Structures are given as C-alpha cells and as structure tokens.
Amino acid sequence: MMNIKYISSGDEDFSLVKSIRTEVFTMEQGADAKGEFDKYDLPESDSLYALLFEDNEALATARLALTDKGYKIGRIAVKKSQRGKGLGEKIVRAVCDKAFEKGADTVLVDAQNYAVPFYEKFGFEVIGDEIFDRGLPHMPMSLDKNNYK
Numbered sequence: 001m002m003n004i005k006y007i008s009s010g011d012e013d014f015s016l017v018k019s020i021r022t023e024v025f026t027m028e029q030g031a032d033a034k035g036e037f038d039k040y041d042l043p044e045s046d047s048l049y050a051l052l053f054e055d056n057e058a059l060a061t062a063r064l065a066l067t068d069k070g071y072k073i074g075r076i077a078v079k080k081s082q083r084g085k086g087l088g089e090k091i092v093r094a095v096c097d098k099a100f101e102k103g104a105d106t107v108l109v110d111a112q113n114y115a116v117p118f119y120e121k122f123g124f125e126v127i128g129d130e131i132f133d134r135g136l137p138h139m140p141m142s143l144d145k146n147n148y149k
Contacts, residue, residue, distance in 0.1 A: 002054045004094045010043045016058040017049050024077035031134035040065040050094040052087055060087045064095040071099040072108040092122060096143065105145050110138040123147035 007013050018037070025031040040047045040063065052060040060078040064071060073095045078087045099107045110131060111119045116139050125147075128140040 002052065002090070004090070005051045005053060006094075006098065007049050007051060008043070009041050009045065009047060009049070011049075013051060013058075014049065016051055017061045017063075020058060020061045020077050020079060021075055023079065025075070025134065025136075028080060029136060031136050035134040040067070048095075048098060050091055050098070052091050052094070060091045062091045062095045064098055067108070070106060070108060071102065071104040072110075073099065074109060076109075088118065089121075092119075096122065096148065100145055100148070107143045107145075109141050109143070111141050113137045113139055116141070119143075121149065123149045 005013065007017070009017075021036060022033075026033045026036055039045060045065065047063055047065040050062045050064070051058050059082045060076075062076040063074050065074065066072075073092065076088065076092060076095075078091070096107050107124075109119060109124060110133055111124070113130065116126065119141050122143060124141040124143045126139050127142045131138050131140060
C-alpha cells in the first residue's frame with residue numbers, strides 16, 4: 001500500500017529524505033554535494049517534506065519551503081528503480097496540495113530543464129531565465145492556484 005507522510009527536518013525519518021536526495025542528486029546526477037542541503041533543511045526552518053512509502057519503504061521525497069517569494073517546492077526525487085510508475089506525479093501533487101492548503105495562491109519550482117514538460121502538465125509556467133542550482137541547469141516556474149491541473 002502506498003502512502004505519503006509529511007515530516008519536518010527534525011523528524012527521525014529525515015534521514016530517509018537525506019538518503020534519497022543524496023542517491024538521486026549527488027551520486028546519480030552529479031549535483032554539488034555541498035549545496036544539496038541548505039538553509040531550508042535546517043531544523044529551525046519551516047520546511048515540510050513529503051515522503052512516499054510503499055510497504056514501509058521510502059521511494060520518493062519532495063520539499064515544501066516558505067521562501068521570501070512564497071511557497072516553493074523542490075528537491076523532488078524518486079529512486080531510480082521506481083521511476084516510470086507515476087510516483088513523481090504523486091509526490092509533486094502532495095506538496096502542491098499542501099501549499100494550497102496552507103493558503104498559497106501560487107507555488108514556485110526551479111525545474112531541471114529536462115523536467116519542464118513534466119511540470120507543465122500540472123499547470124506550471126516558465127517565469128524566467130535558466131539558472132544553475134548545485135551545478136545543474138534549472139528553469140524557474142510558477143503554478144497559479146487557478147491553473148492547477
């Protein structure tokens with residue numbers, strides 16, 4: 001059975017978030033390990049993490065952070081062996097739904113360039129020029145609550 005659990009960085013399950021992100025971003029994609037965990041991952045941050053479990057195994061994660069520009073999702077990671085099963089969509093919906101529940105009118109994401117079409121399926125639109133995060137190219141995107149698909 002699949003379920004999503006929301007945690008903070010102070011929760012003991014945060015080690016699962018760290019493990020999945022390190023595996024996907026640092027080891028697999030070559031992201032800069034020093035930048036993988038930032039101020040939004042500190043225990044004093046208000047960030048919320050979604051962990052997707054199936055049969056007690058954590059398979060995917062995403063972060064919802066309140067930034068100076070509003071709610072931003074990110075660090076969306078699905079274990080390589082689990083890709084192509086719709087888990088990315090489930091985890092993105094979980095953090096977008098949570099942001100709108102918390103009163104957001106828009107949700108932001110810096111999408112890796114190859115993932116822009118994936119986010120467009122939810123109603124996200126590109127809102128700026130390419131940026132680099134942890135050495136990886138990203139496009140800033142925004143989702144208006146009224147355009148959420």
